[in-house]
Amino acid sequence: MFNGQRVAAIIAAAGRSERMQGVDKIFTLLGNRPVLARTVYPFECHPMIDRIVIVLNAERMGEGKRLADYEKWRKVTDIVAGGERRQDSVMNALKKLEGDARWVFIHDGARPLMRLHQIDDGIEAAAESGAAVSAVPVTDTIKLSREDGMIETTLPRERLWAVQTPQVFRYDLIRRAYEAAEDASVTDDASLVERLGAAVKIFQGSYGNIKITTPESLATAEMLWRRSGE
Numbered sequence: 001m002f003n004g005q006r007v008a009a010i011i012a013a014a015g016r017s018e019r020m021q022g023v024d025k026i027f028t029l030l031g032n033r034p035v036l037a038r039t040v041y042p043f044e045c046h047p048m049i050d051r052i053v054i055v056l057n058a059e060r061m062g063e064g065k066r067l068a069d070y071e072k073w074r075k076v077t078d079i080v081a082g083g084e085r086r087q088d089s090v091m092n093a094l095k096k097l098e099g100d101a102r103w104v105f106i107h108d109g110a111r112p113l114m115r116l117h118q119i120d121d122g123i124e125a126a127a128e129s130g131a132a133v134s135a136v137p138v139t140d141t142i143k144l145s146r147e148d149g150m151i152e153t154t155l156p157r158e159r160l161w162a163v164q165t166p167q168v169f170r171y172d173l174i175r176r177a178y179e180a181a182e183d184a185s186v187t188d189d190a191s192l193v194e195r196l197g198a199a200v201k202i203f204q205g206s207y208g209n210i211k212i213t214t215p216e217s218l219a220t221a222e223m224l225w226r227r228s229g230e
């Protein structure tokens with residue numbers, strides 16, 4: 001689908017795990033292997049991915065390099081230091097890829113349960129529009145509140161999606177979006193592309209592709225991992 005064009009993956013793993021009550025979610029074990037090893041694995045395996053850049057907290061770079069040696073990752077070309085915000089971390093990785101990627105996947109280090117076929121689905125969706133995000137339909141009822149905490153309205157949820165990673169972009173588009181961001185703070189990469197007015201396609205994600213955020217979500221990830229039987 002990408003016709004032999006260079007495809008890179010950025011693994012954003014430079015967060016502080018502040019909501020994890022003292023556990024570093026990127027290096028904690030999931031099924032006897034570090035979360036980061038689980039996250040990188042599908043990108044290492046997928047034949048369309050040429051190169052991987054991992055972004056880590058500056059204090060964890062040594063640990064990351066030891067893990068890369070231990071896992072014998074062939075595609076991980078760089079481990080770079082992150083920044084204050086997720087978008088600063090991603091920007092550091094985008095700079096590393098300059099001149100060597102036509103397409104880029106951006107994926108959270110804290111989402112170790114993404115499956116290989118989601119890379120194929122991302123490629124297919126991004127080939128159409130230049131930008132695509134995985135997402136699942138919202139299953140809860142969503143309320144909009146006023147500042148005083150009282151409900152203003154209930155939103156119809158037919159067109160509401162909970163957005164995940166991976167997110168896939170043409171390199172020139174996402175780089176331009178990041179450069180135009182100035183001081184805007186966003187919670188995902190696609191938001192910056194949307195700010196340019198460019199189209200972003202949604203492709204079906206998976207309810208199992210959870211982001212480890214709190215100790216409860218780590219317990220859920222462990223249960224999902226056991227159930228997957230791998």
Ligand SMILES: Nc1ccn([C@@H]2O[C@H](COP(=O)(O)OP(=O)(O)OP(=O)(O)O)[C@@H](O)[C@H]2O)c(=O)n1
Nearest residue numbers: 012013014015016017018019085086089109110
């Ligand atoms: N400055 C940052 C902040 C986040 N991330 C990464 O972005 C993903 C999503 O972020 P989140 O789950 O919010 O992680 P943390 O920032 O670590 O969480 P917390 O807010 O609890 O500290 C994670 O893989 C995280 O490592 C990053 O690379 N650089």
Ligand SMILES: C[C@](O)(CO)[C@H](O)COP(=O)(O)O
Nearest residue numbers: 086108163164165187188189
């Ligand atoms: C990018 C993301 O995974 C989309 O769901 C998410 O927004 C990043 O996590 P954060 O907690 O908002 O930093």
